[in-house]
Amino acid sequence: MSKTQNAIISSVRTVMGWVPAQWLPGGTPDPLIERRAAIGRQASRLDGPLKVAGEARFAAEVAMDRLCYAALVHSPVTRGRITRLDTGAAETAPGVILVMTHRTMPRIGTLPLIGITDLSAVGNSSIPIMLDAEIRYNGQVVAAVVAETQEQADHAASLIEIDYAIDAARTRFQDARPDARTPASLLMDKNHVSIGNAERELKRAPHRVDNMYRTPAQNHNAIELHAVTAAWEGDSLVLHDATQMIAPSAAALAKLFGLKREQVRVLSPFVGGGFGGKGLWDHQIVAIAAARLAGRPLRLMLSREGVYRMIGGRSPSEQRVAIGADAEGRFTALLHTGYSVMPPYGACPEPYTLGTRALYGARSFEIMQRHLDLDIVPNTFMRAPGEAIGSFAVESAIDELAHAMGVDPIALRLRNLPERHPISGAPFSQHALGQAYAEGAKRFGWDRRHAEPGTVREGEWRIGMGCATGSFPYARMPGANVRITLRGDGTAVIACSAQEMGMGTATVQAQHAADRLGLPLEAISVELGDSALPAAPMAGGSSQTASIAGAIAAAATKLAGELLRLAGNDSPIAGLRAGEVQLVEEGIASIADPTRRESYRSILARAAREAIAVTAAGSAPLEFLKFAMHSSSAIFCELRVSAVTGEVRVDRLLGSFDCGTILNPKTAASQFRGGMIMGLGLALMEETLFDERSGRIMNPSLADYHIPAHLDVPEIDVIWTGIPDPRSPLGARGIGEIGITGVAAAVANAVFNATGKRIRDLPITLDKLL
Amino acid sequence: MAIRINGSDVAVPDDARVSLLDLLREGLHLTGTKVGCNQGACGACTVLIDGQRVLSCLTLAAQADGRSVTTIEGLGSGSDLHPLQVAFIEHDGFQCGYCTPGQICAAAAMLREVEAGIPSYVTADLAAERLTLSREEVRERMSGNLCRCGAHNGIVEAILRVAAEHAA
Numbered sequence: 020m021s022k023t024q025n026a027i028i029s030s031v032r033t034v035m036g037w038v039p040a041q042w043l044p045g046g047t048p049d050p051l052i053e054r055r056a057a058i059g060r061q062a063s064r065l066d067g068p069l070k071v072a073g074e075a076r077f078a079a080e081v082a083m084d085r086l087c088y089a090a091l092v093h094s095p096v097t098r099g100r101i102t103r104l105d106t107g108a109a110e111t112a113p114g115v116i117l118v119m120t121h122r123t124m125p126r127i128g129t130l131p132l133i134g135i136t137d138l139s140a141v142g143n144s145s146i147p148i149m150l151d152a153e154i155r156y157n158g159q160v161v162a163a164v165v166a167e168t169q170e171q172a173d174h175a176a177s178l179i180e181i182d183y184a185i186d187a188a189r190t191r192f193q194d195a196r197p198d199a200r201t202p203a204s205l206l207m208d209k210n211h212v213s214i215g216n217a218e219r220e221l222k223r224a225p226h227r228v229d230n231m232y233r234t235p236a237q238n239h240n241a242i243e244l245h246a247v248t249a250a251w252e253g254d255s256l257v258l259h260d261a262t263q264m265i266a267p268s269a270a271a272l273a274k275l276f277g278l279k280r281e282q283v284r285v286l287s288p289f290v291g292g293g294f295g296g297k298g299l300w301d302h303q304i305v306a307i308a309a310a311r312l313a314g315r316p317l318r319l320m321l322s323r324e325g326v327y328r329m330i331g332g333r334s335p336s337e338q339r340v341a342i343g344a345d346a347e348g349r350f351t352a353l354l355h356t357g358y359s360v361m362p363p364y365g366a367c368p369e370p371y372t373l374g375t376r377a378l379y380g381a382r383s384f385e386i387m388q389r390h391l392d393l394d395i396v397p398n399t400f401m402r403a404p405g406e407a408i409g410s411f412a413v414e415s416a417i418d419e420l421a422h423a424m425g426v427d428p429i430a431l432r433l434r435n436l437p438e439r440h441p442i443s444g445a446p447f448s449q450h451a452l453g454q455a456y457a458e459g460a461k462r463f464g465w466d467r468r469h470a471e472p473g474t475v476r477e478g479e480w481r482i483g484m485g486c487a488t489g490s491f492p493y494a495r496m497p498g499a500n501v502r503i504t505l506r507g508d509g510t511a512v513i514a515c516s517a518q519e520m521g522m523g524t525a526t527v528q529a530q531h532a533a534d535r536l537g538l539p540l541e542a543i544s545v546e547l548g549d550s551a552l553p554a555a556p557m558a559g560g561s562s563q564t565a566s567i568a569g570a571i572a573a574a575a576t577k578l579a580g581e582l583l584r585l586a587g588n589d590s591p592i593a594g595l596r597a598g599e600v601q602l603v604e605e606g607i608a609s610i611a612d613p614t615r616r617e618s619y620r621s622i623l624a625r626a627a628r629e630a631i632a633v634t635a636a637g638s639a640p641l642e643f644l645k646f647a648m649h650s651s652s653a654i655f656c657e658l659r660v661s662a663v664t665g666e667v668r669v670d671r672l673l674g675s676f677d678c679g680t681i682l683n684p685k686t687a688a689s690q691f692r693g694g695m696i697m698g699l700g701l702a703l704m705e706e707t708l709f710d711e712r713s714g715r716i717m718n719p720s721l722a723d724y725h726i727p728a729h730l731d732v733p734e735i736d737v738i739w740t741g742i743p744d745p746r747s748p749l750g751a752r753g754i755g756e757i758g759i760t761g762v763a764a765a766v767a768n769a770v771f772n773a774t775g776k777r778i779r780d781l782p783i784t785l786d787k788l789l
Numbered sequence: 790m791a792i793r794i795n796g797s798d799v800a801v802p803d804d805a806r807v808s809l810l811d812l813l814r815e816g817l818h819l820t821g822t823k824v825g826c827n828q829g830a831c832g833a834c835t836v837l838i839d840g841q842r843v844l845s846c847l848t849l850a851a852q853a854d855g856r857s858v859t860t861i862e863g864l865g866s867g868s869d870l871h872p873l874q875v876a877f878i879e880h881d882g883f884q885c886g887y888c889t890p891g892q893i894c895a896a897a898a899m900l901r902e903v904e905a906g907i908p909s910y911v912t913a914d915l916a917a918e919r920l921t922l923s924r925e926e927v928r929e930r931m932s933g934n935l936c937r938c939g940a941h942n943g944i945v946e947a948i949l950r951v952a953a954e955h956a957a
Contacts (some may be wrong), residue, residue, distance in 0.1 A: 063878050063879065063881070064878065064881070066886065067877075067883075068867075068870070068878065069886075070883055070886030070889050071861075071870065071874035071875075071877045071883070071886075071889055071890075071893060072821065072861065072862070072865065072866040072867070072870065072874060073819075073820065073821015073822065073823075073861035073862055073866075073889075073890040074821065074866065075886050076820065077820070077823075077887065079814075079820075079824075080814070080818075080820035082818050168804065168815075169811060169815065170804055170806045170807060170811070174806075239937075240937055241885070241887075241937055242825040242831060242833055242885075242887045242888045242935060242936070242937050243823070243825065243885070243887040244824065244825065244826075289885070289886065290885060291823070291885045291886070291887030291888075292884075292885045292887060292937050292938055293885075294937070320824070322827065323825070323826040323827065323828065323830075520884075520885050521883070521884025521885030521886065521938045522884070523884070685881050686881065686884075688881075689881045689884055689938075689939070689940060689943060690884075692939050692940075692941075693884060693938045693939030694939065695939070696939035696941060697937075697939060720826065720828060720830055721825070721826050721828075721830035721831050721935060722828065722829075722830040726935060726937060727941070728932040728935060729927070729928040729929070729931040729932045729934070729936075729941050729944070729945065730911075730925075730928045730929050730932045732928070732939075732941040732942070734924070734942055735942055
């Protein structure tokens with residue numbers, strides 16, 4: 020996140036600008052964009068039968084002989100140090116095997132923080148884990164009790180006595196502002212963008228808005244608790260973990276515990292929801308160390324309160340958005356600045372201004388984020404980090420400007436859609452937000468909206484409509500490897516360490532492989548979730564599908580070469596090169612003359628091979644350094660606000676998406692809806708409440724932190740343009756995170772349309788509407 | 790002292806602190822019943838006791854003594870799936886699959902509650918002879934089972950479909 024990084028990335032982008040597009044990945048569009056059979060089908064999830072029967076095994080569900088259980092003790096103070104530690108009563112409690120504190124914790128290093136230069140750096144916190152007496156945040160783990168049963172461990176944990184010397188702690192967002200830091204970069208982008216003189220343009224503009232927007236801290240709240248089952252086998256470690264970073268975790272743990280990479284195996288075939296929260300945190304390290312000391316396999320499942328207290332969530336933010344527009348509504352100034360929390364020992368900069376750089380053109384820009392340092396569990400990536408809350412501020416501001424100018428908010432947005440990326444000037448690979456708006460508005464019945472707020476009533480209910488743009492960048496990760504095993508019976512196995520957290524990874528990649536290899540869907544099986552398989556990157560940044568797809572495509576090309584070699588001189592395909600053939604109809608055929616073909620079965624039988632296996636990595640993902648690659652969406656909301664209680668009920672929600680090829684309409688619609696529902700939570704109810712005096716979370720339970728329940732969720736309509744992106748594998752861009760973006764603003768804009776009240780402070784709870 | 794679990798008798802554990810949830814998961818390896826909060830807020834641990842939906846995390850194993858417990862494993866498995874299990878797959882009523890067993894167990898009991906004429910917060914006509922299972926009724930009656938992936942629409946659709954087939 021340094022100036023050096025800015026310089027390197029900027030020069031790579033410059034060079035990419037000179038490189039002809041056809042030399043880059045996607046230079047020739049993926050042939051499967053035009054040739055799809057299994058892709059695009061409404062296939063049901065391959066893991067469906069296991070999941071509905073309760074037979075999918077999650078991390079805390081692996082049976083083991085001599086398994087013992089751990090319970091954790093959390094610090095109730097925010098800043099200070101342990102001065103007295105009495106573990107005597109706990110150690111002699113029934114069933115207790117050992118108590119581990121900073122006195123007995125094996126000496127290990129600290130985790131390198133998640134970064135873009137080292138893919139095995141996946142730490143969310145660089146604070147030493149139970150290695151000293153220092154307390155850095157409220158909830159920090161200070162002791163672990165290991166016992167024969169969970170009940171015994173839980174009870175013994177309550178017997179540990181600890182005294183603390185308490186130091187002054189930084190716990191107030193507002194008090195930290197004078198010491199705010201200005202980072203040089205945000206993930207891969209420069210932090211500060213200044214084009215023209217935006218403040219001057221804003222003052223001169225005939226139309227302008229200039230407001231502050233606030234969003235609270237939030238937690239992922241995957242229903243599966245963070246859990247790990249750790250077993251040492253000699254000097255090798257087997258870890259059944261609930262994680263969205265299987266191979267990177269295995270690499271990081273090997274380094275941390277001084278092991279060889281092949282001595283650590285992380286298994287995570289199913290994850291009960293991740294959303295950014297299921298990374299590498301303190302609990303895995305503590306469990307591994309305690310299992311080592313106990314000399315037995317050990318299970319640790321965090322309590323729900325424990326998840327809130329030691330797994331960070333989304334940072335709160337305070338954002339200024341100002342827009343100036345000329346008489347025609349063209350933006351002359353776009354300013355987006357603000358504050359969020361990022362302690363120096365954390366990894367996530369909550370990049371809420373990144374979306375703003377790509378969406379609208381303007382004559383001048385001023386964009387910059389500042390980080391506040393609080394003594395707090397380090398915040399991390401949560402579904403659409405940045406865009407989810409940044410889009411709330413910007414898309415609310417545009418609605419405010421449209422209202423002030425007396426123009427339709429969709430028309431105002433379309434008037435400012437850029438031809439090229441507004442900051443870098445890079446061409447878009449594919450971009451049809453205008454079409455998404457047109458189709459969404461028609462289907463939703465936007466023309467029935469009354470522009471004047473507060474004019475539609477039904478009894479006590481005020482009714483309103485709102486819309487907003489959502490966006491999320493495309494990403495494909497380097498280092499994605501896949502093994503294809505083609506068997507003599509005409510079936511194939513796709514294997515890599517990728518993660519399945521409900522996105523439908525296995526299902527969609529099976530569909531992909533079927534088309535890529537020219538096999539029926541039933542002939543494909545997919546193995547995931549094991550670091551012993553070829554390494555895949557973490558599931559993050561909506562990048563997994565494109566990353567794995569790129570690797571399968573590369574492996575298929577390698578397979579074609581291997582088959583040609585194996586087929587030899589007696590085959591109808593003899594003499595052809597890899598670039599001259601395609602894999603179709605259960606065999607390999609000349610592209611120029613499809614009658615020259617031989618089936619896989621025939622090639623393998625003649626070579627007396629039961630199977631052939633190839634492993635390949637996807638090409639370097641240079642396409643998104645040359646092109647501006649973004650998914651976007653138009654979100655529409657209709658809701659009611661009670662004039663009596665201030666209660667908001669969302670009646671209709673529609674998402675119109677422009678995300679490239681949709682690989683499986685059934686699972687894709689679920690991804691979109693899932694994101695949009697989390698967006699309803701963001702808009703209306705979700706908030707992690709910190710007691711600013713003590714730094715302790717006040718609502719660490721699903722009873723007090725509200726997420727949308729069935730009655731809060733209307734039927735959600737989802738449509739898409741389906742226009743393939745010519746630069747990406749399969750023409751697809753990620754869809755895991757875009758669903759949440761834009762929803763909070765669409766809801767806030769609908770609330771304004773219903774009531775005339777502009778809420779700039781999430782969540783929009785009823786007290787703010789009375 | 791015994792608990793009948795999916796048709797087999799199981800001894801009540803010696804440790805009185807053991808919840809029904811922990812007996813199922815840790816004692817019997819019936820891990821289809823999930824743990825999401827251990828405090829009755831999420832519904833992931835829903836099982837049926839004598840046909841009624843119960844949060845197994847808030848039920849001590851000893852309280853189930855002499856009663857009949859059905860977990861997701863007892864509802865259907867392999868090629869013999871319960872109609873709700875089939876409908877959840879067809880309507881994509883889950884993503885990660887973690888809240889799913891609880892949703893399905895709750896739905897099975899909920900449909901019987903409706904048949905028995907038990908009204909809900911959104912029931913408009915409390916005097917009606919027969920309850921009509923509207924979308925709104927399903928949403929209200931299933932609100933004790935949280936889903937974070939956002940499969941709500943598919944879950945409701947799957948339940949309505951099974952209810953309609955049952956009525957037909």
